[in-house]
Amino acid sequence: MAPSTLHPLQLNPQTGEHYLRLPPPHQNIIITPLRPTDADAIAQNLNDIRVYDNLSNVPHPYTQKHAEEWIKRVRSRSDELLERLREGSDDEPKVVDGCPVMTLREVKGDGTDIFLGDLTIARSSFAEVVDPDERAHLRNENEARPNGDPGIVYMIGDYLVPSHHGRGIMTAAMRTLIIDWAVPRMDCRKIMLNVRKGNVASRRVFEKSGFKFKGIVEDHLELTVPGRVGSPKWSLEIFEWTYQE
């Protein structure tokens, strides 16, 4: 059992790793922190056009070094969130602005698991806002809000290995992240997302998770990561989720 300050995270006593478990029929899938051993799987999947073609922040080609740097950053953020949560008590649990687990894994019958993808929540960067001054203003305002402020706007990024697409896994994971974690442990009240126009699978995941379609920003997002600069600007579909009692 994980201490109650970390609820609803569970603890794997063998590995010392915290995790969230998806509900049936996906109870063999857990969400854990990233591991240093994930670099190969990340590099393989982020070089797969079925995955990276809909992710704006992924350099191409995506190298082992990119994966290793990413893992370092994400693990340090994950440790920071766990540390903050442990400072809480039963009477005064800490509210944080992220989730310390983000890596989907399928647990096999023999207890080993395989990497399935990523699901990350963070304060919004307002990438869908067209005016750069307004975007910067919204970002700064959002960053300045204290944890738990109901005015904070969050965003979510996700991908799943192609072998597991279309089985309802990301929808189940999205609901687990929002309902089991973001609402009770982050006091999350609003999430804004943008999806590349035409990414039907992603759009469906958000619709099935309670997001409302808010409109399209045409020819807006310029890709700025190595190997993808100069690509045509993306049109974005905007989705919003707000907390309902």
Ligand SMILES: CC(C)(COP(=O)(O)OP(=O)(O)OC[C@H]1O[C@@H](n2cnc3c(N)ncnc32)[C@H](O)[C@@H]1OP(=O)(O)O)[C@@H](O)C(=O)NCCC(=O)NCCS
């Ligand atoms: C988007 C993604 C995470 C979805 O994960 P998933 O586990 O396959 O999603 P689910 O199975 O929960 O739901 C997918 C839905 O899209 C539908 N769908 C998928 N491809 C479709 C297509 N080409 N046309 C119409 N519907 C499609 C599925 O039928 C399903 O909807 P349904 O339940 O109403 O039938 C996965 O496709 C992925 O990793 N894509 C690449 C990265 C990406 O796009 N990330 C999101 C960036 S915003």
